[in-house]
């Protein structure tokens with residue numbers, strides 16, 4: 331196990347109906363809240379109304395910014411930052427999924443630190459601008475996926491260059507996360523499934539990209555994966571299953587909080603590839619992860635076979651004692667699981683061909699490669715590796731045509 335530091339500074343408030351406590355909590359941070367949320371969706375307006383009602387009942391004035399699109403753009407974040415500064419608000423309340431919470435993080439931290447959101451993201455060897463602080467954030471997740479409600483990260487898209495990147499800052503870790511499974515229960519089945527696969531990927535990224543053994547982290551991760559799989563199957567059958575929604579919501583938060591990576595170093599190569607996919611095409615991040623995941627697992631099975639084999643055995647009941655053989659059974663096991671929950675998807679299914687593979691692979695290298703020109707991962711990832719994963723994601727029909 332590697333030395334580590336970890337803290338979870340966010341106060342998690344979990345339970346059905348706890349959105350009603352938002353106002354009381356917000357009042358502790360100021361009298362005026364800048365409420366960041368998704369573009370209006372008639373079926374979800376009641377969530378915003380509940381949040382605003384709680385804030386107003388507690389005497390908190392609000393300014394609503396309901397303009398955050400999926401995969402939030404730099405333009406939206408910068409517009410939000412300007413609106414926040416003009417509003418005179420003292421805190422940011424984010425009501426929505428990972429896109430909304432990520433945008434809220436940029437608004438809160440860039441309003442404090444100056445410039446544009448894109449100045450702060452990781453971009454190859456460029457030294458990103460440093461945050462000087464952030465306004466307090468209260469996060470109310472309405473989708474279980476990103477875990478953004480308890481961590482320091484945030485992903486944004488530059489729509490002009492079609493690049494998607496991230497920054498992290500402890501300043502903008504939400505002060506409080508109100509995780510109310512009743513809000514999440516109205517999320518459509520397809521979005522729930524996409525989010526569930528994203529959570530799965532968060533749980534396996536560090537597990538499979540570090541050669542270090544950390545049994546405590548492995549067991550925590552395996553336990554969360556098993557709980558996720560059990561409750562995701564339940565909630566996809568009955569979306570109103572509040573208990574299952576709650577279990578997944580907590581898994582989403584803890585699964586990307588650093589708890590899943592204690593004592594092992596690692597990186598997030600599956601995310602690095604996916605980011606470029608959903609920067610080029612109008613896919614949700616979770617759907618992009620679903621598409622990339624099986625081909626990544628197949629292509630890199632020989633990179634760290636003992637880690638692949640451990641996951642295959644402990645989570646998918648693979649019995650083969652030979653690491654190399656067990657490792658190769660992980661991808662088919664995951665495909666079987668994805669099919670069992672109706673989530674198996676290929677690029678071909680999404681109507682995407684090879685037309686942008688070269689540019690997407692170049693962008694992954696441009697943004698995330700080290701001085702050796704390779705992206706850190708289970709083994710250093712080259713452009714050819716990325717192209718092979720993308721080709722492997724095409725699906726049978728497209729591969730035959732290619």
Ligand SMILES: [Fe+2]
Pocket residue numbers: 476528531532601615
């Ligand atoms: Fe993710």
